[in-house]
Amino acid sequence: MIDWPQSLNLCRPLMHQPYVSLRQIDELVCLQIDHPKARALVALQGAQLLEYTPAGAQPVIWLSEQAEFKRGQSIRGGIPICWPWFGDARKNPETVQAMLPEGNLPAHGWVRSKPWLLDRISSDDNGVHLKLCFPETQWPAPFPQGVELSVEMSIGEELNIALLTENKSDQTLNISQALHSYFAVSDVIHASINNLIHVPFIDTLNDWNENIDQAPICISGETDRIYKNTPEMICIVDSKWNREIQIYSKDSQSAVVWNPWIEKAKRLSQFESSAYKQMLCVETANVLNNCKELPPGSGWVLQTNIANHSTPPIANC
Numbered sequence: 001m002i003d004w005p006q007s008l009n010l011c012r013p014l015m016h017q018p019y020v021s022l023r024q025i026d027e028l029v030c031l032q033i034d035h036p037k038a039r040a041l042v043a044l045q046g047a048q049l050l051e052y053t054p055a056g057a058q059p060v061i062w063l064s065e066q067a068e069f070k071r072g073q074s075i076r077g078g079i080p081i082c083w084p085w086f087g088d089a090r091k092n093p094e095t096v097q098a099m100l101p102e103g104n105l106p107a108h109g110w111v112r113s114k115p116w117l118l119d120r121i122s123s124d125d126n127g128v129h130l131k132l133c134f135p136e137t138q139w140p141a142p143f144p145q146g147v148e149l150s151v152e153m154s155i156g157e158e159l160n161i162a163l164l165t166e167n168k169s170d171q172t173l174n175i176s177q178a179l180h181s182y183f184a185v186s187d188v189i190h191a192s193i194n195n196l197i198h199v200p201f202i203d204t205l206n207d208w209n210e211n212i213d214q215a216p217i218c219i220s221g222e223t224d225r226i227y228k229n230t231p232e233m234i235c236i237v238d239s240k241w242n243r244e245i246q247i248y249s250k251d252s253q254s255a256v257v258w259n260p261w262i263e264k265a266k267r268l269s270q271f272e273s274s275a276y277k278q279m280l281c282v283e284t285a286n287v288l289n290n291c292k293e294l295p296p297g298s299g300w301v302l303q304t305n306i307a308n309h310s311t312p313p314i315a316n317c
């Protein structure tokens with residue numbers, strides 16, 4: 001396994017880029033992007049995008065004010081990458097669990113708290129484009145050896161993220177995955193989520209029962225839902241900031257909607273107790289019965305495109 005100093009040294013020669021600088025925050029190295037179209041911050045650990053603010057706009061992605069930049073620990077906020085399982089490994093489908101070792105496994109997979117390698121970076125008038133690779137293809141048995149993972153980001157007027165899994169092993173691979181996006185909102189009570197009306201969801205706070213909404217989702221309590229067979233576009237309408245965040249996904253068939261609300265917020269790490277008001281997770285995913293089976297030689301690209309649009313003043317949720 002590659003270590004943090006190696007990860008940093010290997011990215012230095014690539015760093016002669018306009019708009020990009022290296023920034024050490026406590027124990028972690030990040031890429032600071034200051035482009036005329038957007039500002040962003042990306043940690044090499046976890047290949048985690050931590051900030052995305054298009055020019056002239058409010059931040060689109062939320063990062064906790066109590067975020068800790070420590071080695072081996074996921075940072076609260078941004079877009080953590082959950083792979084090759086989502087959430088509690090033991091709640092994943094049998095086919096995914098069969099790929100995993102026995103014993104305790106961390107929530108949300110193996111890669112969000114490990115160093116990644118910057119593979120390439122470039123910039124142009126439209127933004128900054130980069131690729132990070134997970135440097136390891138040897139996985140704990142029985143997970144097949146040779147599986148490769150990388151992520152491409154394009155940061156400009158819009159944000160594009162593509163997570164690529166390539167099965168270069170000789171076995172069929174089963175994974176679940178998520179781009180665990182924490183969106184910034186003016187106040188969660190002024191936000192609603194459109195396009196998930198009539199889409200069935202599993203309510204993990206109600207014995208994992210299936211349910212369905214008849215109206216746009218407004219958050220008024222702890223919410224932790226897995227939507228199945230989701231539409232291509234999901235929209236967060238923020239009536240106080242007069243904007244819509246449009247989340248287009250490709251080759252994603254699930255979405256996770258999460259807000260811890262008051263009581264769970266008190267128990268979360270790196271989370272100020274009132275911070276639940278400023279964030280709303282809408283995660284681009286393939287989980288539960290939408291997990292992916294990849295035969296040897298195949299791959300899967302989970303993609304999201306995030307666009308910020310101003311709207312005329314709109315009624316509150």
Ligand SMILES: O=P(O)(O)OC[C@H]1O[C@@H](O)[C@H](O)[C@@H](O)[C@@H]1O
Nearest residue numbers: 087107108180224225256258283
């Ligand atoms: O604290 P973690 O491991 O980053 O997870 C945060 C949340 O992540 C969400 O995706 C899950 O649906 C929640 O159940 C979980 O609490």
